Amino acid sequence: MPPTFYVISTPLLLVLPLFTAILCFVVPSISIKRYISIFVAVILVIICILQASYVLDSAEPLHVIVGGWEPPLGIKLVVNGFGSIMLLMTSIIGLAITFYSIHYFESNDKESRFWPLWWFLITGLLGVFVSSDIFNTYIMLELLGLASVSLIAIQGTQKALQASYQYLLVGLLGSLLYLLGVAIIYRTYGVLDNELLAELAQNNLSTKLALAFITLGMMMKCALFPLHFWLPEAHSNASAPVSAMLSALVIKAAFFILFTFWFEILTPVVTMSAVTLMGFLGACAVIYGSYRAFTAPRLKLLVAYSTVAQIGYLFLAFPLMIDTPELARTAIIYFIVAHGCAKAAMFLSAGSIQKAAGHDRLAELKGIVIHLPVSIFIFAVASASLIGLPPSGGFIAKWLLLKNAVQSGQWWWVVTLFIGGLLASAYLFRVLNLTFTSVDQAPILSGTYSEKKLLGAAVLAIITILIGLNAIWLTSMIGSSA
Amino acid sequence: MIMLTQSILFSICAAILLAIGLMGFLLTSDFLRKLLALNVIGMAIFMVLIAAASADPNAIDPIPHAMVLTGIVVAAAGTALGLNLASKIARFARSIQNENSTQQNKTVGSEKVRSEKHTPDGKGK
Amino acid sequence: MTGNLWIDILLCLCVLFIAASIFLVKNTFSAIVLFISLGLVVTFCWIRLNAIDVAIAEAAIGSGLTGAMLVAAWRKLSSDNSKNQHRKDKEKSE
Amino acid sequence: MQTYWLVNQRAINILIIGLVSVLTVLLIVAFIEQPVHDNALRTLALDNLEKTGVSNPVTAVLLNYRAYDTYMEFAVFLCVAVAVVPYVLDVQVSAQKPSSESQVLSIAKVFVPLSIIMGGYLLWIGSSQPGGAFQASSLLAGCLVLLSLANVKTIDFSKVRIRLLLSSGLLAFVAVIILSFFQTRGFIILQPTFAGALILFVEFFATFAISVTLFLCFESIHKGHL
Numbered sequence: 001m002p003p004t005f006y007v008i009s010t011p012l013l014l015v016l017p018l019f020t021a022i023l024c025f026v027v028p029s030i031s032i033k034r035y036i037s038i039f040v041a042v043i044l045v046i047i048c049i050l051q052a053s054y055v056l057d058s059a060e061p062l063h064v065i066v067g068g069w070e071p072p073l074g075i076k077l078v079v080n081g082f083g084s085i086m087l088l089m090t091s092i093i094g095l096a097i098t099f100y101s102i103h104y105f106e107s108n109d110k111e112s113r114f115w116p117l118w119w120f121l122i123t124g125l126l127g128v129f130v131s132s133d134i135f136n137t138y139i140m141l142e143l144l145g146l147a148s149v150s151l152i153a154i155q156g157t158q159k160a161l162q163a164s165y166q167y168l169l170v171g172l173l174g175s176l177l178y179l180l181g182v183a184i185i186y187r188t189y190g191v192l193d194n195e196l197l198a199e200l201a202q203n204n205l206s207t208k209l210a211l212a213f214i215t216l217g218m219m220m221k222c223a224l225f226p227l228h229f230w231l232p233e234a235h236s237n238a239s240a241p242v243s244a245m246l247s248a249l250v251i252k253a254a255f256f257i258l259f260t261f262w263f264e265i266l267t268p269v270v271t272m273s274a275v276t277l278m279g280f281l282g283a284c285a286v287i288y289g290s291y292r293a294f295t296a297p298r299l300k301l302l303v304a305y306s307t308v309a310q311i312g313y314l315f316l317a318f319p320l321m322i323d324t325p326e327l328a329r330t331a332i333i334y335f336i337v338a339h340g341c342a343k344a345a346m347f348l349s350a351g352s353i354q355k356a357a358g359h360d361r362l363a364e365l366k367g368i369v370i371h372l373p374v375s376i377f378i379f380a381v382a383s384a385s386l387i388g389l390p391p392s393g394g395f396i397a398k399w400l401l402l403k404n405a406v407q408s409g410q411w412w413w414v415v416t417l418f419i420g421g422l423l424a425s426a427y428l429f430r431v432l433n434l435t436f437t438s439v440d441q442a443p444i445l446s447g448t449y450s451e452k453k454l455l456g457a458a459v460l461a462i463i464t465i466l467i468g469l470n471a472i473w474l475t476s477m478i479g480s481s482a
Numbered sequence: 483m484i485m486l487t488q489s490i491l492f493s494i495c496a497a498i499l500l501a502i503g504l505m506g507f508l509l510t511s512d513f514l515r516k517l518l519a520l521n522v523i524g525m526a527i528f529m530v531l532i533a534a535a536s537a538d539p540n541a542i543d544p545i546p547h548a549m550v551l552t553g554i555v556v557a558a559a560g561t562a563l564g565l566n567l568a569s570k571i572a573r574f575a576r577s578i579q580n581e582n583s584t585q586q587n588k589t590v591g592s593e594k595v596r597s598e599k600h601t602p603d604g605k606g607k
Numbered sequence: 608m609t610g611n612l613w614i615d616i617l618l619c620l621c622v623l624f625i626a627a628s629i630f631l632v633k634n635t636f637s638a639i640v641l642f643i644s645l646g647l648v649v650t651f652c653w654i655r656l657n658a659i660d661v662a663i664a665e666a667a668i669g670s671g672l673t674g675a676m677l678v679a680a681w682r683k684l685s686s687d688n689s690k691n692q693h694r695k696d697k698e699k700s701e
Numbered sequence: 702m703q704t705y706w707l708v709n710q711r712a713i714n715i716l717i718i719g720l721v722s723v724l725t726v727l728l729i730v731a732f733i734e735q736p737v738h739d740n741a742l743r744t745l746a747l748d749n750l751e752k753t754g755v756s757n758p759v760t761a762v763l764l765n766y767r768a769y770d771t772y773m774e775f776a777v778f779l780c781v782a783v784a785v786v787p788y789v790l791d792v793q794v795s796a797q798k799p800s801s802e803s804q805v806l807s808i809a810k811v812f813v814p815l816s817i818i819m820g821g822y823l824l825w826i827g828s829s830q831p832g833g834a835f836q837a838s839s840l841l842a843g844c845l846v847l848l849s850l851a852n853v854k855t856i857d858f859s860k861v862r863i864r865l866l867l868s869s870g871l872l873a874f875v876a877v878i879i880l881s882f883f884q885t886r887g888f889i890i891l892q893p894t895f896a897g898a899l900i901l902f903v904e905f906f907a908t909f910a911i912s913v914t915l916f917l918c919f920e921s922i923h924k925g926h927l
Contacts, residue, residue, distance in 0.1 A: 004886075011878070011888040018776055019875055022868045025783050026861060066769045068890040073745050075769050077888075113787055120780040127773060135549055139773045142556050143780060146563060150784030153567060158574040165513070165567045172520050172560050173507060179553065180500070180527045184731070186546065187493075187534035190738025206735040209727055488615055492656060493732040495619035499626055501725040506630035508717045514635055514677070514684065518642050521673065522626055525649055528661070536656045537737035544758035545742055548767060550661050551759070552774050554669045555835055555911075559781040561673050562918030565680040566788050569926040572684050659831035660759045663823075667839035672915050675846055679923040 009051045010064045010077050013087065013126045016040060021119035033115045034102050041095040044122075048091040052084040056477050071193035078132035078194070081478065082333060086129045086256060089337055092463070093248050093344050094122050096456030100348050101241040103453035104355075110239075113154050120147040121245060128253040132194045134182050134265075137257060138175060141221070145171035148250055152238040163233040170220055170230045174254075177217030184210040194265050203268045211266045214258070221254035224278075224315060225285035228308045232292070235304035240351020243300065247307045248344035252336050255314055259332070263321055275318040282315025283416040290423030294430065299350050299360040302427060303343070306386060309420065310339050316413050317401060323408035330478045331400035338393030338467060341460045342385035348457035349375040349382070362434060369435045374451040374458070376435050381461040383428035385468070388421050393467035400475070489537040496529035517564050524557045615655060621648050636685070639677045646670025754896025755828040763833070764900045768889050772878075775871045775907065782867050782914045788925040789858045789917065806851035813847065816840045824908050828897065834904040834911065841912035846919050858917065867917070870910030873903050 020040045024033045055062055061080040068074070079087065101118070105111035124144035131137045149171060152164035182192070188206045191197055201207060223231040231251075235243045262270055289309030296302040313335055320328040352375045354360040357368060369376045385394035398417060405413040467474055503522035510516060528550045535546040625645045629638050646669050653662035746758055746766065753761040763771050820840040827833030848855050856863055865872075877899050878889055885892060891899055 008882075011882075015875060015878060018871065021776075021783075022779070022871060022875075025779070025868060026864045028861060064888055066888050067765060067767075068885070068887055069749075069766050072742050073749065073766050075767055109787075113783075116783045117780065120776065120783070123776060135767075136770055136773070139552065139556065139770055139777065142560070143773060143777045146560060146777060146784070147780050149563065149567075150780070153570075153784070158571065158578070161567060161571050161574065165564065165571060168560070168564050168567060169507075169513075169516055169520070172564075173523070176520065176523050176527060180523075180530070183527050183530040183534070184728075186549075187530060187732075187737055188735055190740065190742050192545075204735065205727065206731045209724075209731050212724075486612070488612065488656070489737065490733060491612070491615055491619060492652065494729050495622060497725050497728040497732060498623055500728070501721050502623065502626045502630070504721045504724075505718060508721070509714060510630060512635060514681065515630065515638055518629055518638060518677075521642065521669075522629065522645070525645070525669075529649075529652065532653060532656050532658050532661065534737050535658070538740060539657070541740055541743055542657050543740055543743040544746055544762050545767075547658050547661055547759045548762035548770075550658070551664050551763065551835060552770060554661070554664050556774060556777055558668050558673050558915070559778055559918070562676055562922070563781050563784060565676050565922050566785055566918075566925070569680055569683045569922055570788065573926045660757075660833070660836070663831060663836040664839065667836060667843065668915070672839060672842060672846070672919065676919050676922050679919060683922065683926055 006051060006054050006062055007064060009047050010062060010079055010130055012047055013044065013051075013130065014077075014123065016044065017119050017123040017126065021116045021123065024115035024119055028112075030108055030112055033112065037098050037115055037119070038102070040119075041091070041098045044091040045095050048084075048088045051079060052088045055079055055084040056081060071196055072191050075131075075133045075136055076193060076195075077130045079130055082256070082259075082329075083129045085333055085337065085478065086252070087126060089340050090122065090125045090129065090249055093245070093340060093460065094125075096460050097241045097244055097344065097348070099456035100244075100351075100453050104239070104241055104351070110154055110156070114151070114239075114241075117147050117151050117154070118241075121151060121250070125249055125253055128256060133192050134185065134194065134197070135192045138179050138182055141175045141178060141254075141257070144250060144253060145175055145221070148242075148246055151242045152234055152246075154242070155237060155239050157237065159233070160237040163230075163237045166230050167234040170227075174217040174220035177213045177220070178257075181210040181212075181214035181217070184213070194260065198265050198267070201266050201268050207266055207269050211261060211269050214261050218254045218258040218261075219281075222251045222258065222311055223308055224311060225281045225288060225308070228285065228289070228311075231308055232296075232301055232304040235307060235347075236298065236300040240348055240354070243304070243351070244344040244347035247304070247347060248340040251307065251311060252340060255311070255336070262318070263325070263329075270322075272319075272322055275322060278315050279317075279319040279413065282312040282318065283413070285309060285312030285315070286416055286420040287312075287423070290420060290427060294423065294427040296427075297362060299353065299362055299365065299431065300347070302362070302431065303346055303350055306346075306424070306427065307343060309424065310343070310386065313339075313398075313401065313417075313420065316416060317404070319410055319413070320401075320404050320408050323410075324404055327400070327404045327407065330475055331397060331404050333478050334393070334400055334467075334475065335397040338385055338397045338464060341464045341467070342382040342392075342394060345378050345457045345460040345464065346382035346386070348460075349378040349454065352451060352454055352457075353379075362431065365431075366434055366437060372451065374454050376432070378454060378457050378461045380432055381464065383432065385464040387425045387428060391465055391468050393464045393471075396468055396471040396475075487537075488539065489533045492529055492533035496526045496533060499529065500526035513568060517561055517568075521557060521561060524553065528553055618648065618652055618655060622652065636681055639674070639681055642677065643670055643674035646674065752893040752896070754891065754893060754898070754900055757827060757829050757831065757833070759831070760827050760833050760900070764903060765891060765896060768891075772871075772874050772889070775874060775910070778911060778914050779868055779871050782917055785917055785921045786858055786864075786867075788921040791925055803851050805847065806853070809844075809847040809851045809853070813844045816844050820844075820908070820912075824904060827904065828901065834907040838908045838911035839915060841908065842915035842919070845912065845916035849916070849920055849923065856913065856916070856920075858920075863913070866913055867910055870903070870907035873906035877903055 020036060023036055027033060061078050064077040066075045124140050124147055127140040131140055149164050149168045153161055184206055186192060189197060189200045220227045235246055286309050289305050293302045293305035296305055314332055317328045317332045353372055356372055385392035388394045388398040402414055402417055405411060500523060503519050503526055507516055507519035531546040531550050535543040625641055625648060629641045632638055650662045650666045653665055750761055753765040755761050820837040823832040824837040845855055881889060881891055
């Protein structure tokens with residue numbers, strides 16, 4: 001039986017952010033909203049660090065039985081190794097972006113709308129990662145989806161509103177398809193708990209259909225290749241903190257659910273051809289996303305297309321899960337952490353560039369490095385991680401994937417990895433090249449701007465390097481949890 | 483031939499209703515109707531659940547009923563948000579159109595290209 | 608085949624017919640009216656399936672309030688359209 | 702170019718129709734082939750009904766067995782309310798006088814007291830028979846909608862106390878979670894002796910919160926976006 005603190009920690013993660021959301025909604029003063037947000041974000045990080053160290057040390061998941069009703073009747077919350085790392089990442093990126101957002105908004109109206117929705121978004125994320133009940137996950141998905149849509153709509157421009165409406169339609173359809181899968185599963189097995197379901201699951205037509213619907217829905221939500229059409233618009237038109245959160249974490253939440261269903265709950269249904277199909281779609285996503293990023297005319301659009309490409313890598317690991325599950329799992333977790341931190345840092349620095357320059361059209365950003373050295377530096381560090389250059393987390397993640405592919409004898413995925421890396425370096429060096437060349441022609445920036453708010457982004461950039469340097473420690477920690 | 487019970491009948495009805503909703507969502511371009519289609523898909527899923535709950539008419543399972551109640555309320559919330567966004571977009575389109583028409587009235591006689599160039603700037607500010 | 612089952616079959620056909628016509632009618636307002644009536648017929652289905660709680664919620668929220676919201680939104684959108692139409696007609700006549 | 706696009710679009714439409722039809726046929730086959738589960742959960746739910754504090758099984762599932770789901774559902778609702786409030790506040794308050802002759806107002810005069818009584822009854826009866834917070838709140842929301850249609854200004858959403866009212870359902874739930882933690886040291890574990898009272902407490906506030914939220918959803922579309 002774990003000590004009391006660890007038992008309370010999970011409910012605290014679900015009550016505290018929600019209570020903060022209510023406070024941020026009711027309290028009229030903006031400065032109080034900011035103080036409360038920073039305070040709670042710090043507390044969440046502390047809770048998540050303690051919880052993750054406990055879970056990863058004891059190598060057994062934390063269980064909380066809600067309402068005192070054991071699973072088939074009630075709901076159980078489970079924090080396993082994967083979940084605890086996701087929680088830790090959510091809280092740290094959340095804190096970094098909270099710091100950034102305090103200085104970001106120029107209008108009080110937008111900021112006062114931002115804070116409560118921001119806390120609803122964090123609640124949704126934390127809820128998805130602790131939930132061990134398929135119907136509860138649906139509610140969390142809805143909370144996540146509706147909060148993201150409203151956060152994009154805050155921006156208030158026509159493009160942002162159209163993007164958020166499209167995102168709403170896609171998100172609702174995705175979660176309804178998920179709910180259909182849940183309905184079929186409940187009809188077949190009569191339970192909703194993940195672990196009980198994993199014991200009961202059989203290979204029959206109903207289960208196959210349920211997995212197909214859930215996969216379709218989650219593919220929509222995490223923008224895997226043929227269903228990615230909504231992502232570039234939504235992520236490039238939102239405000240910088242929101243884009244960062246959407247790209248770094250919200251998409252990963254959908255991936256987390258998909259991964260849980262494929263490899264933990266409905267495993268009897270998963271066949272080699274199915275995972276190969278997912279891997280193929282991932283490969284297409286890597287190439288197509290990188291190509292579109294290379295031709296993107298705007299900085300944030302480029303970063304958004306890069307997310308489409310990077311999501312592909314996660315699915316490349318699917319075919320490797322059959323033969324070498326341990327290694328592939330570690331690679332996936334590593335990749336999620338590395339990409340999350342790098343992409344959040346990248347969107348935040350892109351946001352500050354956009355703010356300072358008043359636009360983000362790439363052609364007109366020549367030589368901007370003399371005005372914004374810190375932003376460009378953070379962008380460059382994040383780029384190194386996305387390309388997979390040696391000291392960064394991205395390098396280790398790709399190296400793990402590569403090793404894994406060779407070990408399981410599916411070397412053809414290595415080709416995609418190389419092409420993806422090359423394309424990523426092409427589109428990211430295009431940005432860096434532009435910003436460093438013709439410094440004498442640098443545009444004169446109007447208005448005041450400061451790079452103080454980039455503290456959070458800088459921390460994230462440092463983390464991407466740190467997880468690259470401490471790779472052995474981290475991989476062994478992840479490996480022990482699985 | 484299988485026995486056609488009430489539960490199976492409604493399950494089949496739900497599957498066809500789902501097909502109608504999905505096709506409606508994917509084939510229409512009218513965005514209000516897309517929202518209606520999502521609601522129809524929701525109804526179909528609720529029907530699957532409730533038909534499963536009444537498989538044995540003498541022992542109705544309350545858990546799907548609770549799930550559907552939750553689902554109905556969440557669907558209404560999503561629809562409300564969608565309709566608000568749609569109205570806001572429509573308002574934008576209206577104000578831009580007004581701007582266009584006033585600008586066109588002002589620049590009677592000037593080249594068409596110029597007035598087209600003006601509008602994006604006006605939007606940006 | 609008992610008589611009750613025939614009622615159910617009739618109800619199902621009714622549901623499917625109304626649902627299909629939502630997407631086949633031209634006018635958006637008719638589609639909304641059809642959607643509200645679909646909600647009411649589905650309420651009957653819930654009653655037939657012994658789900659009284661759900662039936663009350665469906666009638667009140669799923670059909671009633673969602674319907675009111677849809678009609679309100681339609682009024683907002685169609686007033687734009689009719690104004691635009693009006694303006695276009697004016698421009699044409701000019 | 703134009704014709705190419707049209708052909709392409711038609712091909713996509715045919716693909717969509719084909720895919721959806723195949724999925725539907727498979728789904729129907731699965732529904733016919735696969736028997737429904739053995740209904741063990743229902744027996745379990747009914748066996749424990751005495752410990753939940755309510756006798757309507759659906760209410761028991763919503764507010765005791767799976768109370769956590771309902772807690773998060775209130776969060777979804779409040780989230781939408783938070784997102785929608787600015788659209789109501791956007792509009793300048795125009796001088797709309799309630800026209801006393803309006804037919805809507807006379808309808809409202811009859812219906813409002815009736816549905817308030819009906820709503821209270823549904824809320825109360827929810828613990829033992831079909832009914833409860835959602836049903837009661839939709840009736841109350843219906844009242845507010847009627848009043849709004851009759852141009853009676855009922856709620857000013859800029860007030861802080863209305864924001865408190867919107868979040869009262871969730872706040873009541875948080876209060877119950879904290880209270881029950883001190884009692885039972887667990888997450889939303891309700892002791893059988895207090896369960897009935899606590900559930901009624903949550904439902905009471907939730908009724909107001911949900912009805913105002915539903916009304917807000919209507920009002921924002923009806924009066925907003927001018």
